[in-house]
Amino acid sequence: MSEPSAALNSGARNGGAPNSGARNGGAPNSGARNGGAPNSSALNSRTTHVLAPIVLGVVVVAIWQALAGSGLVEAYLLPSPAAIVGEIVAFAPSMISASGITGLNALIGLVLGTVLGILTAILASVLRIVDGMTAPVVAALSVIPIVALAPVLNTMFGADSQFSRQAIAALASFVPVFINTLRGVRQTLPVHRDLMRVYAASPGEIMRTVTLPTATPFVFTGIRLASSLAVISALVAEYFGGPRGGLGSLIATSAASSAYPRAWGYVVASIVLGLAFYLVTLGLERAATLRRS
Amino acid sequence: MTSADSTPRDAARDAAVTIANVDKTFATREGEVHALKDVSLTVAAGEFVSLIGPSGCGKSTLLRLVADLDQPTAGAVRVFGKPARQARVDQDYGIAFQQSGLLPWRTVRGNIELPLELHRDGPHGADAASRRSRAAELIELVGLGEFAEKYPDQLSGGMQQRVAIARAIAEKPNLLLMDEPFGALDEMTREYLQSELLRIAAETGAAVVFVTHSIPEAVYLSDRVVVMSPRPGRIEAIIDMKLGATEQRTDAIREDVAFFEMVTAVRESLHRGSPPTGSIPARDLAAREGRSA
Numbered sequence: 001m002s003e004p005s006a007a008l009n010s011g012a013r014n015g016g017a018p019n020s021g022a023r024n025g026g027a028p029n030s031g032a033r034n035g036g037a038p039n040s041s042a043l044n045s046r047t048t049h050v051l052a053p054i055v056l057g058v059v060v061v062a063i064w065q066a067l068a069g070s071g072l073v074e075a076y077l078l079p080s081p082a083a084i085v086g087e088i089v090a091f092a093p094s095m096i097s098a099s100g101i102t103g104l105n106a107l108i109g110l111v112l113g114t115v116l117g118i119l120t121a122i123l124a125s126v127l128r129i130v131d132g133m134t135a136p137v138v139a140a141l142s143v144i145p146i147v148a149l150a151p152v153l154n155t156m157f158g159a160d161s162q163f164s165r166q167a168i169a170a171l172a173s174f175v176p177v178f179i180n181t182l183r184g185v186r187q188t189l190p191v192h193r194d195l196m197r198v199y200a201a202s203p204g205e206i207m208r209t210v211t212l213p214t215a216t217p218f219v220f221t222g223i224r225l226a227s228s229l230a231v232i233s234a235l236v237a238e239y240f241g242g243p244r245g246g247l248g249s250l251i252a253t254s255a256a257s258s259a260y261p262r263a264w265g266y267v268v269a270s271i272v273l274g275l276a277f278y279l280v281t282l283g284l285e286r287a288a289t290l291r292r293s
Numbered sequence: 294m295t296s297a298d299s300t301p302r303d304a305a306r307d308a309a310v311t312i313a314n315v316d317k318t319f320a321t322r323e324g325e326v327h328a329l330k331d332v333s334l335t336v337a338a339g340e341f342v343s344l345i346g347p348s349g350c351g352k353s354t355l356l357r358l359v360a361d362l363d364q365p366t367a368g369a370v371r372v373f374g375k376p377a378r379q380a381r382v383d384q385d386y387g388i389a390f391q392q393s394g395l396l397p398w399r400t401v402r403g404n405i406e407l408p409l410e411l412h413r414d415g416p417h418g419a420d421a422a423s424r425r426s427r428a429a430e431l432i433e434l435v436g437l438g439e440f441a442e443k444y445p446d447q448l449s450g451g452m453q454q455r456v457a458i459a460r461a462i463a464e465k466p467n468l469l470l471m472d473e474p475f476g477a478l479d480e481m482t483r484e485y486l487q488s489e490l491l492r493i494a495a496e497t498g499a500a501v502v503f504v505t506h507s508i509p510e511a512v513y514l515s516d517r518v519v520v521m522s523p524r525p526g527r528i529e530a531i532i533d534m535k536l537g538a539t540e541q542r543t544d545a546i547r548e549d550v551a552f553f554e555m556v557t558a559v560r561e562s563l564h565r566g567s568p569p570t571g572s573i574p575a576r577d578l579a580a581r582e583g584r585s586a
Contacts, residue, residue, distance in 0.1 A: 191394035194362050199411045200382045209407065213398050 079261040106234040109169020117177030173226035184218025220285040309500035315368035327525035343511035351526025387461035451482035
């Protein structure tokens, strides 16, 4: 179970501590640069860069397979990779539909949380009183583990509704988007402020032509951070009841019925889903960061 | 020029800028800083006037008062006979700063079109086609024909400043305010842009108020050089340049005896007005530069 729980922990840490998120968000450029174009000098180091993790992965899987096949480790403790792949193939339609259900919940939550986060941050930047009101609420939101709300929201919205999961994903997404957007709308350069004053621009024109474009890379950094949180929250929320069929509920049922290779198969599907969210939002962030040097 | 146009021009001919007994104090943590004391100056229409002096003499502050980016503590600033605020709202001047202040997410053309877009009722703002043709004109004027669709980060510092100048004159203002626009450029680029600026000033017939700390730059460009001294910022001397009309000045003047005589006159005046700048504590200087946040 090490992989999903590790992902969960790191995700919770990201969302739990706004500082770490904000620190990441503080330099959207550096993030893009890290993931970005090959470093000038060495094709050699680039090859190493790509090959090394692949080699490590192959070695780990090989050792895992050998260990599982040797009879030293019980199959229910650690199913072999071959068995897991077999289950993924056998249950492919279910894997895909489960990813679809959880993915849709995460996506709806991410979009809702993002829209709310951006609007609230803009309001907070314009109206000091909103800033004062939201600061403690966001601080509170950022320190509580959002999924802890799952049982409560399940009761509120009914056990047959996906909405409680979407709401949890939205709440989890809201925090990093809000924090990063608020930072972003405060990054306007003094020279741009002077320029807009010279042009006698209205507050709306200033927001549209300077403030929001300046904030855009920060917003997308927030969305990138929120994307993983949205998937994790939507998935974990399924552990607390509600409609079946999502990845979280299928991991739980498979494990409960001792179908460990299948449970691991759904875990692999969750990882793929999380990666897909991350890569898409990373791509958006990179596109938004272009030309903002 | 038709007769309908001539009325505002005639009124403008009297004085582009009138500064009367202006005081400016900034409140800082170490107490009040007297940035300007009893400054009076008149800039005639079409005249090129440089403000020169050591750091902290208030030359940038004075320019910001003319631009209505700051307000005087006492005294009055009038631009084309109107209060500075009204002149700003009416877009009676164009401005360029030491930083080009281009919007990095807009192309060269997009940056030049910015003031035209914001002032739809201005001379060239009415529709996209007229904005585009005006921008094309300006891009040719500053010699950036091939770079219209490039982004600021694809241009050298000198080219960025040329875009900023094109943006400043986009709406054909009769007054151009420039705050060390070439301060961050290398000497070669700087001399080249000085000649370009003279050509543009001659073509547009605009008055220019030009802040610099380079003596040769002030001498080469100006009809009059205003020497300022610090603590408190005040006008030490106003020296007439005798290098011929703006449009007749060429690079050859830089090697002329008259040029060196003017340089000497300005230098002596500068040194009379202020002790060696090394004796001023850096903190003090920073406070005096103090732009109100």
